[in-house]
Amino acid sequence: MSLLTLRSLHIFFRSTSGSIKVVSDLNLEIEEAEVFGLVGESGCGKTLTALSIMGILPQNAFAEGEIIFRGTNLLTLDRESIRRLRGKELSMIFQEPTTSLNPVLTVGYQVAEVLTTHMDISKKEAMNTAIELLKAVKIPSPEIRIKEYPHQLSVGMKQRVMIAMAIACKPSLLIADEPTTALDVTIQAQILELIQRLREDMKMAVLLITHDLGIIAENAQRVGIMYAGRLMELADVYELFNNPRHPYTTGLLESLPEEKGKPLKPIPGFVPEPDRLPSGCKFSDRCRFAIPECNEKEPELIPLSIASNKSNPPSPPFAKGGQEGINHLPLTTRHSSLHLVRCIRASEILWRS
Amino acid sequence: MALLKVNSLKKYFPVKKVFMTAPALLKAVDGIDLSLDEDRVFALVGESGCGKSTVARLIVRLLPPTSGEVLFQGKNVFELSGNNLKAFRKSVQIIFQDPFASLNPRKSILDTIAEPLKIHRIVEKTRIKDTVVELLNKVGLGSDILNRYPHEFSGGQRQRICIARALAVSPKVIVADEPLSALDVSIQAQILNLLQELKREYRISFLFISHALKVVHYFSDSIGVMYLGKIVEHAKTEDLFRKPFHPYTEILLSSAPTIIVQSDKDVRSRNLKLRTDMGEIPSPIDIPPGCPFHPRCPKKFEPCDNVIPELKETDGRLVSCHLF
Numbered sequence: 001m002s003l004l005t006l007r008s009l010h011i012f013f014r015s016t017s018g019s020i021k022v023v024s025d026l027n028l029e030i031e032e033a034e035v036f037g038l039v040g041e042s043g044c045g046k047t048l049t050a051l052s053i054m055g056i057l058p059q060n061a062f063a064e065g066e067i068i069f070r071g072t073n074l075l076t077l078d079r080e081s082i083r084r085l086r087g088k089e090l091s092m093i094f095q096e097p098t099t100s101l102n103p104v105l106t107v108g109y110q111v112a113e114v115l116t117t118h119m120d121i122s123k124k125e126a127m128n129t130a131i132e133l134l135k136a137v138k139i140p141s142p143e144i145r146i147k148e149y150p151h152q153l154s155v156g157m158k159q160r161v162m163i164a165m166a167i168a169c170k171p172s173l174l175i176a177d178e179p180t181t182a183l184d185v186t187i188q189a190q191i192l193e194l195i196q197r198l199r200e201d202m203k204m205a206v207l208l209i210t211h212d213l214g215i216i217a218e219n220a221q222r223v224g225i226m227y228a229g230r231l232m233e234l235a236d237v238y239e240l241f242n243n244p245r246h247p248y249t250t251g252l253l254e255s256l257p258e259e260k261g262k263p264l265k266p267i268p269g270f271v272p273e274p275d276r277l278p279s280g281c282k283f284s285d286r287c288r289f290a291i292p293e294c295n296e297k298e299p300e301l302i303p304l305s306i307a308s309n310k311s312n313p314p315s316p317p318f319a320k321g322g323q324e325g326i327n328h329l330p331l332t333t334r335h336s337s338l339h340l341v342r343c344i345r346a347s348e349i350l351w352r353s
Numbered sequence: 354m355a356l357l358k359v360n361s362l363k364k365y366f367p368v369k370k371v372f373m374t375a376p377a378l379l380k381a382v383d384g385i386d387l388s389l390d391e392d393r394v395f396a397l398v399g400e401s402g403c404g405k406s407t408v409a410r411l412i413v414r415l416l417p418p419t420s421g422e423v424l425f426q427g428k429n430v431f432e433l434s435g436n437n438l439k440a441f442r443k444s445v446q447i448i449f450q451d452p453f454a455s456l457n458p459r460k461s462i463l464d465t466i467a468e469p470l471k472i473h474r475i476v477e478k479t480r481i482k483d484t485v486v487e488l489l490n491k492v493g494l495g496s497d498i499l500n501r502y503p504h505e506f507s508g509g510q511r512q513r514i515c516i517a518r519a520l521a522v523s524p525k526v527i528v529a530d531e532p533l534s535a536l537d538v539s540i541q542a543q544i545l546n547l548l549q550e551l552k553r554e555y556r557i558s559f560l561f562i563s564h565a566l567k568v569v570h571y572f573s574d575s576i577g578v579m580y581l582g583k584i585v586e587h588a589k590t591e592d593l594f595r596k597p598f599h600p601y602t603e604i605l606l607s608s609a610p611t612i613i614v615q616s617d618k619d620v621r622s623r624n625l626k627l628r629t630d631m632g633e634i635p636s637p638i639d640i641p642p643g644c645p646f647h648p649r650c651p652k653k654f655e656p657c658d659n660v661i662p663e664l665k666e667t668d669g670r671l672v673s674c675h676l677f
Contacts (some may be wrong), residue, residue, distance in 0.1 A: 041537040041538065041539060042537055049659060069477035075494035081532070094373050122477065124400070154633055156633050182400055184400040184564065184610040184634075185400075185564065185566070185609050185629065186400060186604060186605065186608045187400075187633060188608065188610075189608040189610075190631075191606075192610075211354075211537065211538055211613055212538075212608065212610065213538075214610030214611050214612055215610045215611065217386075217611070217612040218610045218611070240611055251539060251540060252538055253612070254542075254568055255538050255539050255541065256538070256542075256567060256612070257542070257545065257568055257570070257571030258571070259571075260570070260590075260591075263543070263546055263549070264542040264546050264571075266540070266541075266543040266545075266546060267541030267542075268537055268543075270507050270509055270510070270540065271507075271537070
C-alpha cells in the first residue's frame with residue numbers, strides 16, 4: 001500500500017459569489033521513501049495541495065475528496081487527531097525560512113518544541129536532541145546556535161533549522177514547498193543534497209514542490225506537472241524529460257534558454273484566473289496544438305498507451321470514461337513505468353530527440 | 354571607445370556605529386572595473402550579497418560612490434549636473450527585479466509611461482497618448498490598458514510596462530537588475546525574447562544582472578563573476594561556460610541544477626562531485642584576509658590565506674586566483 005493517496009481531491013475557495021474551484025480532481029500516490037516532484041507555475045494549486053495534506057488550508061478554503069495517509073482519510077479526522085500527526089508523521093518546510101520561524105524564540109527552543117509536543121521527553125532532553133538535529137543538518141557549532149534567534153542566522157542556515165524541525169520526529173512524509181527558491185544556487189545545491197541524504201537515512205518520502213525543472217530532474221523519481229489546478233502529465237522522471245507528451249510540459253521545456261541566439265519558444269499568454277478558465281482543456285487557450293475539439297470536453301488523465309491509441313476503443317477499465325474511469329487510475333499510477341497524460345493529441349506531440 | 358566604463362568603483366556602507374569609534378565598513382563594492390561596448394550585453398553574476406545590485410545602482414547614479422568613477426561616453430557621471438545629468442538619465446535606464454514594487458500604484462499606465470516623455474520633452478503634448486500606445490505595442494501590450502492601474506496586471510505584464518517606460522526615452526543602455534527572477538518560467542521566456550528583440554531593433558546595450566546562469570549564458574556577450582564586492586573572473590560568455598577558470602566560477606556553474614537525462618550520467622556525477630559543501634558566503638563586513646574566497650575554496654593552497662590575488666590576464670580573460 002502506498003504511503004499517501006490523493007483520490008479525487010478538489011480544493012475550493014469560498015467567495016462572496018459562491019466557491020471557486022482551484023484544484024480539481026487530483027489523483028496521485030506517493031510511495032514510502034520516494035521523492036515525488038510536483039511542478040507548476042504560481043497559482044497552479046501545488047501549494048494548496050500541500051497545505052490540504054497538512055490540514056492547514058487557509059480559513060476561506062476547503063477540500064473535498066480523500067487524502068489517505070497510511071489507510072486513514074485525513075479529511076475526516078478531527079482537529080486534534082490531525083494535530084498529532086502534523087509535525088510527527090507529516091511535516092513541511094516552506095519557501096521563506098525567514099517568515100516561517102518565530103523571531104522572538106531561540107532556534108533551539110523552536111526545534112525542541114516539536115519534540116516536547118510529540119514525544120514524552122523532558123525539556124532538557126529535547127534541547128540535547130535539538131543539538132543533535134542541528135548537527136545532522138550541518139549547522140556549525142550547534143551548541144552556540146541553539147541559543148541564537150532567527151535574525152542572527154543567514155537564510156540558508158534558517159532553512160537548515162526549518163529542516164531540523166521538520167525531521168525532528170522522523171516523519172514518514174516530508175513536504176518541501178519550494179525549499180530553495182529563496183536561496184542562492186550554491187546554497188540550494190547544499191540544501192537539496194541534505195534533503196536527499198536525510199531521506200536515504202530515515203527512509204522518508206518527500207513531496208518536492210518546485211517550478212524549477214532542473215531541480216526535479218536531479219532529485220525526483222516521479223513527477224507530476226500541474227496546470228490550472230489539474231495534473232496534466234505524470235511520469236517517471238526519465239520518461240518525462242525524454243518523452244514529454246503534454247504541450248504544457250514541452251512548452252515549459254522549450255521556455256528554457258538553450259542555444260545562444262536561437263529565439264525561445266515561450267508559452268503565449270498567461271495563466272488565466274481560476275474562475276475564468278477556458279472550457280474543455282484548461283490549457284487550450286495557450287496551446288499551440290489546440291483544435292476545436294479541445295474546447296468541447298476536458299480530456300482525462302489517461303495512460304499514454306491508451307491516449308495514443310485513439311482509433312482503437314480503449315479496453316476496460318478505462319473505457320467507461322467519466323468518473324468511473326478516473327476511479328481506477330490510482331491503482332495503476334503505482335507502476336513507475338506508467339505515463340499518464342491529459343491531452344487528446346498526446347500521440348502527436350513528439351519531443352525532439 | 355566603450356560606451357560605459359567603470360573604473361575602480363568602490364562603495365562602502367558604514368554599519369554598526371559604536372560610540373566614539375569609527376564605524377565598521379560594509380564593503381559592498383570593492384574596486385571593480387568593467388566596460389560595456391555599444392550593442393553588447395555585459396552580465397554580472399554572483400550570489401546574493403556579492404554587490405551586483407549596488408553596482409547597478411551606482412552606474413545609474415542612484416547611489417553616490419565611495420570612490421572611483423563611471424564614465425558614460427567619456428564623461429564621469431558623478432560630476433554631471435543640470436542638463437548634462439538630464440541627458441545622462443535619458444541615455445541610461447534601469448529595470449528592477451520586482452515589477453510589483455517599481456510601478457506607482459496610484460498612476461494609470463498612461464500616466465506611468467507618459468511621465469518620462471513629459472520630463473524629457475520627447476514629443477509634443479498632443480502626441481503623448483499616441484506615443485504611449487506605440488511603446489505599449491512594442492512590448493506586446495494593447496491600447497486598451499491605458500487607463501488601468503498596476504494592480505490589475507500580472508508580474509509578466511507589469512515587467513512589460515516597466516520595459517515600455519524605460520524605452521520611452523530611447524536609451525542607449527539599459528541596466529536590468531534581475532529582470533526575470535520574479536517571473537514564472539513560461540513568462541521569463543517571453544520577457545527574454547522581448548529584450549532580445551529590442552536589442553536587435555534599437556541596438557540597446559545591456560548591463561544584465563542575474564543569478565540565473567542559463568539565462569546569462571543565453572543572453573550575454575561577456576560576463577563578470579562577482580564575489581564579495583570584487584570581480585573574480587571576467588571573460589567572454591562562451592569561454593567562461595566552456596571552461597571556468599576561477600574555482601568559484603567552477604562551483605557556481607556546477608551548482609545550477611540541469612536537466613540531464615539518462616544518457617549523460619557522467620556529466621551529472623561530475624557536477625555532483627564538484628558541489629562540495631563549501632558553506633556560506635562570509636559577511637562583507639569582515640572579508641577574510643588573503644583571497645576572499647579561500648575559506649570556501651576546495652583548491653586553496655599556501656599563499657591563499659594571506660596574499661590577495663590580483664585580477665590578471667590569463668588566456669584572454671581576467672582571473673584573480675593564485676592558480677593562474
